[in-house]
Amino acid sequence: MEVDFSRIKVIGFDADDTLWVNETYFREAEEEFTSLLDQYETKNKIDQELFRTEIDNLSLYGYGIKSFTLSMIESALDISNNKVSQTTLSEILNLGKRMIAHPVELLDDVEEVLKALESKYRLIVLTKGDLLDQERKLDRSGLSKYFHHVEVLSDKKEMNYKNLLEHLEISVDEFLMVGNSLKSDVLPILAIGAQAVHVPFHTTWAHEEVDPSSHTNNHLTLSGIRDLLKYL
Structure with missing residues (x-):
């Protein structure tokens, strides 16, 4: 699909199954x-x-x-x-x-992509889960140096994203979210007027599954995170 990321200044990355195996x-x-x-x-x-x-x-x-x-x-x-x-x-x-x-296992090409993007965009981590565990995994991953901000949310619904972007003074039309979950990383972001990229992981928790017929496919889906560099 045609995408225009020319206005993007901030890129948010999900953590589990986007940056590393979970x-x-x-x-x-x-x-x-x-x-x-x-x-x-x-x-x-x-x-x-x-x-x-x-x-x-x-x-x-x-x-x-x-x-x-x-x-x-x-x-x-x-x-x-x-x-x-x-x-x-x-x-x-x-x-x-x-x-x-368990040791943190980075997904293919993740660090290469972050290295390529960090000088051009403000990179942040937006994940959910247990605060201590997510902080521990980020530290073990060696990826902390690429991110300006890390936020562990209690959930990833429209209001969670909206409140956070307002708090960080990020305009929705300048924000792009990258993640493996349609339910948590893509659909709520599109609903608040921002853009999202879906990078599916081969295993998905049943709670995160979404019926394809329940939404319009107005987002970019990539086979791997390296393909982000074709658009940014």
Whole structure:
């Protein structure tokens, strides 16, 4: 599609699954979780119960590994009718800790793109999740030096973006958001009058999936983040 980024001065980047791998580790943890509880239910039922619990808990715990770990513990208790062993609960806690301690794996070409853009644009990180965990990942990534500002939002809805851009004194017609989630990184941005680029990741959490027929395709979709340099 035709795009005009000539007015863009500030580029916002999502973090998880845009700058570095994230969702893959959640899927791996879910596999381990279902194995720990396979004596109580089928894999499909355990997956459904965990997802339901995660969604129910979003308003309480928000996003991130800590929230996910609490939801795994709650699901384990529910699925087992409170019969799950202390050993299994300890293994679930350790599963969450291993996720937090996991090395940061940058996605292909991310640093090259940031290096190319930093001298021409003001770059910021706009992500959601647990503040401590996201700060830790950004530090481990070695990417902090490229960003003028980092913001960890409780959610990524229109009002979250609108309030933040106003606070940072960024005009919507000068802002471009880059991310892997249509639901969180693209559609809310388009709704407030800014521009967005979708760079899909091969794994998407069900909560972030969007029906393609529910929106107009008035944004740029790229096969990889390197392709940004063709337009900026």
